[in-house]
Amino acid sequence: MTAISTGDATQAKGGASTSLTRVAGFVTFILPIAAFLAFWEAVVWFGLADATILPAPSMVLVRGWSLLNPANSEHSLLLMHIGASLWRALAAFVLACFVAIPLGFALGLSKGAYRALSPLLSLLLPLPAVAWTPIFLVAFGQGEITIIGVCFLGAFFPILYSTIQGVRGIDVHSIWVVRSMGAKPMDLFRRVLLPGALPALISGLKLGMAHSWRTLVAAEMLAALSFGLGYMIFAARSYMDVSTMFVGIVCLAVIGLLIEHAIFGTLERMTVARWHSSGKVRGAR
């Protein structure tokens, strides 16, 4: 009984300590942002910047709230723009994953294939994805295909290269050992290749999503027919609606941050961090 009580107390103490650490972490994260916003607000408030050129954060917030239209979220213009952009960026990202990850594993494992394709990839890698937009516009016109196609190219190369590096970084002895123990190709993939390549792969996924999200804005500005955050920013610029432009920019930043922390942070905690702390992937470098 006493032992149980002591255990509970230790657990409670540990829990409280974890919560405190999280709160401290949150405060440390939010403090510089809050300070920056306060400085920005003060700059406009004291007339050091013109609100028609640089609207104060409070003005951006008010405009964002009216566009969000929380009382009638079904007709929220901001949610419609966000939804359209998210759909395009995620569709491009998923497509890029489907193509780049298997190709990355194939090129990482086969030196011959890598040598054959490497010159072409090196040629295409430095090209910014946005540079493809005019070509896509001529070929497919304005609309989803062009936007998703351009974002796909933005996401494809970081994922591909990270996968190749991840696979090539795996200690070859680990592969030999598992093979010598009679592992089938699927076992080899599940138990060695995937866990070993995952840290680099997740970095590639993060970069891929970030590139897809960044490319999206430029692609939507040029090729969107109706909705999307890039389209909204572009339309607002055409009519000098600076507050709406800032709402779009803030949304892009916040959503980008949430995607990185919520999706990839969780994925990282569930896989790499857990496996490495439990020592399950010692074979991998």
Added chain:
Amino acid sequence: MGLKGSGWLKLRVFAAMVAAGATLAHAATGSMSIRVGLQSVPPDEVYTSKDWGARYKLKVEHGSFSSGSDILKAFIGGRVDVGNGGSGRLVTMAAQQPQLFYIVAANQYGGDRYGVMVAKDSPVKTVQELKGKKIGAVTGSGTYSTFRVYLDKNGMKESDFQIVNMKVEDLRAAVQQGIIDGAVAWEPHVAIAETMGVVRRIQSMAGVNDSPNFVLVNRKFADANPEAVARYIATLIDLGELINNHPKEAAKLAAGQISKKGVSVDPKALELSFTRIKMDPKVTDELLSELIPVAESMKGAGKIGAVPDFKTLVRMEFYEQAVKLRQASR
């Protein structure tokens, strides 16, 4: 044999009459559609805000484009049946692909839709006073060409100023911040900036030229669907009447349409802008003649081989039919 031959001829004439009657009946009562390229400019926003084709049983499919150049790309690619373009692009198309289109109507025009603006508290009151100073402009635009004509007519030249090439959307902020001393811009940018209270318009380009935009229709489409083209032009005449006679109402429609994108714009700015734009689809010789100096200048610069014969590209029968349609539908 003679009877047989005569009977066969009667049958063919009868069949032809039935076919013609059916076509006319379809034209008179049936609904038809047309694909139109539009952009984010106030007259096009008014056009998108309501179903202008309903009165004429015409389904107008709007394609939204980020610029006039994108509309013409889609037009050349066959993705829209109707496009519109400023004089520069029209001259290029007339020189390179005259077989592709007809000029069937005028779009917005009028020199008053171009203006020179300065910061609200600037001491400058005339363009003359801007000599030696920085003027922002979109140097390849029709607005800038009109400004050059204005300078020429008033004994000034480009080299009297420091011309800074900028995007039209950036001119207002640049003037406001003193990066440039003045700017030449088109509507609605001047009117919006004026309504915001941050700039003053010191000079309109009214009377310099009309710098018309023209409506182009794909030839194959027009030949196969003359009625649809006439009905579309009838909608443009209606649009022009609204904008010319009821700018306040047109501004409300445009502001409402723009707000559907999540963008807020003062209807008063759009109203002011509409009072400076002429909208009459009738293609006149005066409007057409404005293309000649543009074409000559482009020929001189080696951009085109010869000055096109623009009159051969104009088809006024669609406009005349549109006028009849409007009278009939009253």
